[in-house]
Amino acid sequence: MKIRLSAVLLGLLMPALVLAGEYDLTVDRVQIDTGDFVKEGIGYNGASPGPVMRFKEGEEVKINVTNNLDETTSIHWHGLILPFNQDGVPGISFPGIKPGETFTYEFPIQQAGTYWFHSHSGFQEPDGAYGAIVIEPEGREPFRYDREYVVQLTDKHPHSGDRIMRNLKMMPDYYNREQQTVGEFFSDASENGLMSTIRDRMAWGDMRMMKADVEDLQGFTGLINGRGPEQNWTGLFEPGERIRLRFINSSAMTYFDIRIPGLDMTVVQADGNNVQPVNVDEFRIGVAETYDVIVRPKDDQAYTIFAESMGRSGYARATLAPEEGMEAAAPQLREPARLTMADMSGMPGMDHGSMAGMDHSNMEVMDHSNMEGMDHSKMEGMDHSGMAGMDHGDMMMSKGGANDPFYAKGSGLMPTAANGGKFLSYADLKAQDPLYEDREPTREIELRLTGNMERYIWSINGIKYEDADPIRLKYGERVRFKFVNETMMTHPMHLHGMWSILDVGAGQWNPIKHTVSVNPGTTVYMETEVDAPGQWAFHCHLSYHAAAGMFRKVIVEGGPDSTQAKADAVNEEGGEA
Amino acid sequence: MSASKFMVAAAFLSISAPVLAAVGHDNAHGHGAASGSPGRISEASRTIKVEMYDMYYEPESISVKQGETVRFIVENKGNIVHEFNIGTPEMHESHQKEMMMMVEHGVIQGGKLNHDMMKMDMGNGHSMKHDDPNSVLLEPGQSQEVVWKFSDKGNIEFACNVPGHYQAGMYGDVNFE
Numbered sequence: 034m035k036i037r038l039s040a041v042l043l044g045l046l047m048p049a050l051v052l053a054g055e056y057d058l059t060v061d062r063v064q065i066d067t068g069d070f071v072k073e074g075i076g077y078n079g080a081s082p083g084p085v086m087r088f089k090e091g092e093e094v095k096i097n098v099t100n101n102l103d104e105t106t107s108i109h110w111h112g113l114i115l116p117f118n119q120d121g122v123p124g125i126s127f128p129g130i131k132p133g134e135t136f137t138y139e140f141p142i143q144q145a146g147t148y149w150f151h152s153h154s155g156f157q158e159p160d161g162a163y164g165a166i167v168i169e170p171e172g173r174e175p176f177r178y179d180r181e182y183v184v185q186l187t188d189k190h191p192h193s194g195d196r197i198m199r200n201l202k203m204m205p206d207y208y209n210r211e212q213q214t215v216g217e218f219f220s221d222a223s224e225n226g227l228m229s230t231i232r233d234r235m236a237w238g239d240m241r242m243m244k245a246d247v248e249d250l251q252g253f254t255g256l257i258n259g260r261g262p263e264q265n266w267t268g269l270f271e272p273g274e275r276i277r278l279r280f281i282n283s284s285a286m287t288y289f290d291i292r293i294p295g296l297d298m299t300v301v302q303a304d305g306n307n308v309q310p311v312n313v314d315e316f317r318i319g320v321a322e323t324y325d326v327i328v329r330p331k332d333d334q335a336y337t338i339f340a341e342s343m344g345r346s347g348y349a350r351a352t353l354a355p356e357e358g359m360e361a362a363a364p365q366l367r368e369p370a371r372l373t374m375a376d377m378s379g380m381p382g383m384d385h386g387s388m389a390g391m392d393h394s395n396m397e398v399m400d401h402s403n404m405e406g407m408d409h410s411k412m413e414g415m416d417h418s419g420m421a422g423m424d425h426g427d428m429m430m431s432k433g434g435a436n437d438p439f440y441a442k443g444s445g446l447m448p449t450a451a452n453g454g455k456f457l458s459y460a461d462l463k464a465q466d467p468l469y470e471d472r473e474p475t476r477e478i479e480l481r482l483t484g485n486m487e488r489y490i491w492s493i494n495g496i497k498y499e500d501a502d503p504i505r506l507k508y509g510e511r512v513r514f515k516f517v518n519e520t521m522m523t524h525p526m527h528l529h530g531m532w533s534i535l536d537v538g539a540g541q542w543n544p545i546k547h548t549v550s551v552n553p554g555t556t557v558y559m560e561t562e563v564d565a566p567g568q569w570a571f572h573c574h575l576s577y578h579a580a581a582g583m584f585r586k587v588i589v590e591g592g593p594d595s596t597q598a599k600a601d602a603v604n605e606e607g608g609e610a
Numbered sequence: 611m612s613a614s615k616f617m618v619a620a621a622f623l624s625i626s627a628p629v630l631a632a633v634g635h636d637n638a639h640g641h642g643a644a645s646g647s648p649g650r651i652s653e654a655s656r657t658i659k660v661e662m663y664d665m666y667y668e669p670e671s672i673s674v675k676q677g678e679t680v681r682f683i684v685e686n687k688g689n690i691v692h693e694f695n696i697g698t699p700e701m702h703e704s705h706q707k708e709m710m711m712m713v714e715h716g717v718i719q720g721g722k723l724n725h726d727m728m729k730m731d732m733g734n735g736h737s738m739k740h741d742d743p744n745s746v747l748l749e750p751g752q753s754q755e756v757v758w759k760f761s762d763k764g765n766i767e768f769a770c771n772v773p774g775h776y777q778a779g780m781y782g783d784v785n786f787e
Contacts, residue, residue: 173666175663175664175665175666175778176665176666176778176779177666177670177778177779177780177781178779275777275779297777299774299777299778300774301665301774301778307664307665309690309720309774310665310773310774310775310777310778311773311774312773312774312777327777327778327779329777463720465664465665465689465690466664466689467689539720542720
């Protein structure tokens with residue numbers, strides 16, 4: 034990356050030093066080698082992932098993006114607050130960058146923290162078009178650490194994004210290798226009884242889905258900073274140092290459960306915003322989220338950064354070590370997660386519906402499936418904390434894990450830490466320095482997250498993007514969004530341009546995020562101070578869900594100086610996911 | 611300091627000191643480091659102002675002479691509850707477990723301290739009073755004094771043991787001249 038960072042002193046006209054930086058990015062065809070396979074993909078400045086872009090809060094940046102592809106491209110600066118015409122969504126913010134063209138982004142950096150950037154055109158992002166952004170704060174960094182690393186994850190698949198989408202459309206379970214087998218049927222039957230097992234399978238069949246639908250894209254290799262498990266990206270440290278790890282999940286579809294056996298992690302930032310520190314043993318990172326953690330390895334040994342996919346169909350692995358070449362054992366993947374009836378509770382017809390008879394059979398089924406989920410995960414976690422004779426405090430700590438209010442009660446997705454310790458919950462996230470005053474929302478907008486798995490259609494309120502009207506917001510209002518997840522998949526909802534104030538029940542301390550994960554069978558609230566005029570994208574960040582229609586355009590009407598949103602001037606054609 | 615805040619401060623200071631036990635515990639681990647002892651204000655050679663912000667101190671390190679008694683005026687200028695605690699890293703680590711319990715029981719709630727909860731009997735004569743003379747636990751805006759005699763050279767830090775804060779880097783070094 035050529036950086037021409039020029040601190041320009043505008044002579045006597047301006048008393049202050051204006052920090053300005055100019056950066057160049059090229060969008061290129063690249064080779065991606067995961068260690069398991071080599072594929073053609075898309076990258077920046079000749080590599081995937083692209084460079085780490087380092088900015089400083091208060092800086093005016095100018096980024097020249099040259100498109101060396103034979104198709105239109107774009108760059109979206111994920112999580113950055115900027116004028117809407119710099120947001121990089123073709124069809125919503127701008128027309129896109131044509132082959133051979135250079136587009137210059139110009140915007141002020143008005144925040145600090147860990148973010149990322151990616152193409153918002155077609156499936157270029159899953160094909161490799163992503164990179165990291167690190168913004169140094171204007172004042173001092175409120176945390177102390179001796180070194181820092183970006184740890185950027187992705188789920189690299191041997192197939193191209195276009196091909197994956199075609200296959201999913203044709204056969205939604207094309208990439209689901211975790212389907213329950215005949216063998217599993219018989220073992221369930223011997224444990225739970227034949228009739229109850231048959232009823233269980235029939236109930237799931239009625240709902241047009243399978244228990245194992247935790248991940249609809251399997252068969253990937255998890256990469257960290259572009260390196261597969263065998264290629265083992267390694268971050269060096271001196272024992273005793275504090276290390277800040279900036280985790281970014283740039284996956285197309287995959288949530289990861291991350292731990293570093295032998296090290297406590299202290300979460301200090303989520304989605305670029307500082308949070309009150311939380312000590313955890315493990316955390317789940319949704320697609321498009323970022324979490325910054327501080328670790329302090331005291332011993333002269335290697336530690337494995339282990340990131341298991343939520344459905345346990347794959348993993349990414351990296352190492353922290355005092356010297357290059359040292360490594361620690363990589364743990365085994367845990368049992369695959371299985372959805373339970375609790376994860377279905379948001380489905381219409383489950384709790385209210387014409388099928389009175391179904392309730393009864395469901396009850397029975399529910400018991401079994403819940404127990405199954407508990408056996409595998411919860412019990413294990415509880416045993417450990419009990420056996421170690423841990424004190425009162427540690428016992429209480431498990432409450433975030435085994436009983437996370439952001440999962441349906443009895444959910445098969447409920448995370449527990451591999452060592453029985455603390456698993457981060459959204460409920461633990463509290464702003465360190467709240468950006469907005471707490472106030473009553475002016476209105477509520479309900480967004481039901483909906484889908485038809487059989488046809489691989491994903492939608493909001495039952496309507497997919499191409500058939501939907503934009504969501505219209507008024508500048509200056511505070512909108513409360515109510516997400517009701519009526520599907521059996523987890524959706525990371527990303528609103529561009531404005532912060533999502535996630536309601537964790539902490540009032541003024543509610544954290545601000547750019548991506549809010551909504552688990553199956555749950556309702557999650559977030560509020561948005563509508564403070565950015567223009568038009569913005571709002572969508573599920575799972576690449577193939579966004580492309581299948583779980584996407585909306587948001588139009589903010591009005592503005593601070595009644596510059597009626599220039600939005601009207603922009604063409605109103607549909608955007609690309 | 612307002613009258614009501616002064617009362618709170620007085621309540622903190624009036625309670626006696628199990629700090630020696632903590633020091634003994636530390637010695638048992640063979641580190642041989644003690645952090646010093648409560649000092650008398652009449653012996654204080656100087657006053658150091660320490661400001662607590664969200665996740666850092668100003669200043670972040672201080673220099674003392676062995677045997678010196680220092681009066682600290684500690685002010686919480688952050689948004690949330692912070693502690694100023696003088697001890698060895700090992701002492702801080704064991705104190706962090708107690709502080710975790712205080713959070714779990716709602717004694718420390720972001721920017722507030724629940725004083726009723728602190729007095730609650732936890733069984734075996736224990737309570738969650740935060741009354742060690744080597745430390746103060748302050749809500750935003752509060753200010754309080756710690757008078758400390760640095761009788762022994764050692765690996766001493768001042769630190770905030772509210773869960774996660776120390777790990778995030780809220781500590782300062784005590785250097786011996």
